[in-house]
Amino acid sequence: MKIVFLDSDTVGCSPALDKIGALGEFVSYPRTAAAETASRIADADIAITNKVVLDRTVIDAAPRLRLICVTATGVNNVDMDYAAKRGILVRNVADYSTESVTQITFMHIFSLMCHADYWDSFAKSGAWTASGLFTDISHTWGQLCGRRIGIIGMGKIGRRVAQVATAFSMQVAYYSTSGTNHCTDYPALTLDELLATSDVVSIHAPLNGRTRNLIDAAKLRLMKPSAILVNVGRGGIVDEASLAAALDEGVIAGAALDVFCTEPLPEKHPLLALTHPERLRLSPHIAWTSNEARALLMERTLENIRLFLGK
Secondary structure: OOOEOOHHHHOOOHHHHHHHHOEEEEEEEEOOOOHHHHHOOOOEEEEOOOOOEHHHHHHHHOOOOOEEEEOOOOOOOOOHHHHHOOOOOOOOOOOOOHHHHHHHHHHHHHHHHHHHHHHHHHOOOHHHOOOOOOOOOOOOOOOOOOEEEEEOOOOOOHHHHHHHHHHHOOOEEEEEEOOOOOOOOOOOOOOHHHHHOOOOEEEEEEEEEEOOOOHHHHHHHHOOOOEEEOOOOOOEEEEEEHHHHHHOOOOOOOOOOOOOOOOOOOOHHHOOOOOOHHHHEEEEOOOOOOHHHHHHHHHHHHHHHHHHOOO
């Protein structure tokens, strides 16, 4: 039984890797380029991947392959139809990063709403000392209490974000990208209504035909000039070039992104060339990566392999 992990650098060190190694011949590659994938799983019975693409060509190069484990929730990098046709099981891991993503969502909200970087710099730079005043009110900020957060995508993560927002006495509304308003705890709005009335818009939706470029230039102009946009869902939901322009033009007050169309960001990306970079917060697709979330992810991947092997 040969098990091949194609991109173990994406999950870091984990005790679960040693346990997986005990289940058979185990080969772990830190990273795998597209041109290397087929040869690396050519004699594999089980392939583990986070972001390495397993398309029809790659699957055809692995005649012994019987199980694909995706160390993520999304399976966009696997040709699911062809895997099923070949009788290959595909197992992902759902609901392992809810708390992790929720925490990073609010990290970005707090940073934008409270101007955390400004206050830190003001105190450390000597500007506070030079002012002679015990406080500084030249740079204003506002409370979350009483403001509306509009959540795009009310799945498990969206619901958890809503619960935390409620603890801060925020008003919660949501837009269902599937068209099914299954959550009755909060009011469901049309997308245009949600954008026009929310102080914070937080995206927690998958990328599909309904959500690709969901937030474009026209939708951004529906938002309040004082509003902020957070996307920790999927890259491609927000038109990034339109967002860069909207931030520089003051169409919205700020934005924070953890996910992008191309990862890592290209050098000449418009979001890296803003005239007003203080209106933007970026994190490199890390919302899912808390120590606890990654540990749970790999334990459940181990469980998926054990279930397949009957162990």
